[in-house]
Amino acid sequence: MNHTTTSTPKSVISEAEPDKRAPEPLRLVQQFVNSAEPDEDLDEMTTPAELRAWLSGRGMADETSEISEADLQRALDVREGLRAVLFTHNGGERDTEAVARLERAAGTAALRASFPAEGDPGLVPARDGVNGALAALLAIVAAASADGGWRRLKACADPTCRWAFYDHSRNRSGRWCSMATCGNQHKARNFRERSKSAGS
Numbered sequence: 001m002n003h004t005t006t007s008t009p010k011s012v013i014s015e016a017e018p019d020k021r022a023p024e025p026l027r028l029v030q031q032f033v034n035s036a037e038p039d040e041d042l043d044e045m046t047t048p049a050e051l052r053a054w055l056s057g058r059g060m061a062d063e064t065s066e067i068s069e070a071d072l073q074r075a076l077d078v079r080e081g082l083r084a085v086l087f088t089h090n091g092g093e094r095d096t097e098a099v100a101r102l103e104r105a106a107g108t109a110a111l112r113a114s115f116p117a118e119g120d121p122g123l124v125p126a127r128d129g130v131n132g133a134l135a136a137l138l139a140i141v142a143a144a145s146a147d148g149g150w151r152r153l154k155a156c157a158d159p160t161c162r163w164a165f166y167d168h169s170r171n172r173s174g175r176w177c178s179m180a181t182c183g184n185q186h187k188a189r190n191f192r193e194r195s196k197s198a199g200s
Contacts, residue, residue, distance in 0.1 A: 014044065017178055022153055022166035026144045028058065029137055030153060033083050033164040045079070048072045051130070060133040071130040074108060077101040078134050082141070086155035086164055090175060109135035111142075158182040 014031040015021065022030045035054060036043040045051045048067040055061035081102020084095040110126035123139040125132035144150035155162040156177035163182075167174035176182040 016165045020165035025140050026149055029140050030164045039160045051075055055133050074105040077105040083155055083162055090154040090157050109138055111135050156182050
């Protein structure tokens, strides 16, 4: 299922439908997870240069930052680990290997407390570069976990999709990134299965 609004190859627009978008700043984490669309084999971060472009386009890295293959792998481990966690928010089975890679990658993303002259204290990256960018994303996750928004960010219940969406429903019952696509496909599959059972 393609969520993009462009036909340019590998140009994934990392946005959910308007009514499925997370509030700021958690939306940045959602966009990060949605920088790949596994069921369409599309990915915005297949090279260090593409990762640099994605981060610099969001003010998270300098356009001249040196990014290595190891940096790219850490970023992908964080992204896919977060996707695995979001799938559990929707009742999915925990991918222990993906979460273990997330834990290891998060260990390089150091955070420190900051006490600005205005506003409340918060966690900020203690390093620059990719590690700092990943730390910034994880700081957003930590803050969203504290205010309850983190559990509302989910991966689509369709295991082949796992597109990140924000569940705005009052009782947190949302299951699909899009009812028009994954939701209806699920209904159609169930209908076909029931029809076969009834026919047999």
